[in-house]
Amino acid sequence: MNHHKLAELCDQYPQQLRGHLEIQGLCFAVAAAPEIPPPEQWMAWTLIAPEDIDQALADKLAEPLMDCFKQQLMQMRDENTAGIMPAECEYFPAMTMESPLSQWLCGCLLGHRQLEPVWQKSWQRMQQQVPEKAPDAAKELSHILRLLSTFANIELAIEQADERGNPDLRQQLPGIAMTLPRALASYVRLSGTLAGYLPNQFETFQSGD
Template sequence: MGIPFIREQELKSLCQSEALSHALFSVDYLKGLVFAVASAPEIPMPEVWLPWIFRQHGQVPDTQTADKLTDLLMSLLQHQLRLMRDEQVTLDSAYVLPENAQCVQSGDLALSRWCSGVLAGHSRLETVWNNAWQKMQKKSPDAMQAAAKDLTHCLTMLSTFADLPLAYEQAKKRQNEEQFVLLLPTVFLSLQPALKTYVGLSGKLVEYLPNQFETFSQPSK
């Protein structure tokens, strides 16, 4: 089990407050989003990714609340980076697979909300990833093919758990829904290794880029 984020309750209380609950995505989604930001081959500046936390037309009611929210999210980013640096990438123990998970709507399942946040962050950072891929392809085309295959697997895993009812419907169209349900717990056990692979891929891609995020990768203890 990974080291928990010590300010998580503080983050939850603020995000679920009356002032912010309608403006922000869920805390689980935000945690997934921050995981994606921390995993990027090049970490974007806060002013780039912080606006992604809002639903459409969302806004913070006052400067004090905005500053507190920013401080908490930056602390969460530093926490994620510390775990990645120490090779302690784990799936939060709160993200479990309940029985009959394929019947639970994505918005009602914490695991799905988190995976949705990771996918949203990855999508926002696609240009960053593609820039790194292009440089890797020029220097190590053979390695790039294997890495691309691994990334596709990771994103497919995240997509499956981001919307299990949809994945189940797709399995029904392939006429293998019974196998899907039977294997789902086993597939879930593969999610954490997939997250480690995802972070590891980013680390490989960094080797082909100038190191532009030293200030982020050396959090204070």
């Protein structure tokens, strides 16, 4: 993915914009939502303080943000979930919250938190229409989010694992990290399943050409 323009803007306006990898992760969560919000809603989530944004910066941001979003949609349509994360987003033992993988996942989780009402609404619809499938969907989503949270903040995850009596998490992380692409694919697939229970879900966003 070519996100040089977005990265340049993030470097140019560090007090106003989240990091470019965090924004890319956020765009993934938005594109993968059961019901996609309008651009003016989700674009505001890329800002550290939306109320302080000026029109000039908003205008500069619109195109690179839409490009990022559309690329995520295209990859999901092509089922290219292996390429969803930027190449630099890899696990390594000395990772911190400033590392690319952590940044991307923090953005993804931020997007998911903003979209929780949408996920909840679609799950409730599933519960009403096929109640026997809803518990498994909830369990799968919870597992995926726990996995993403682990690598978004590894030190916190290790600390919590120690408290729960699992002191071996640090040694297990390299193997667990290998399941991240599969988890993201499951996230997209689960969203598609849940979207099927929402009315008019295909009319929520027109990407245009």
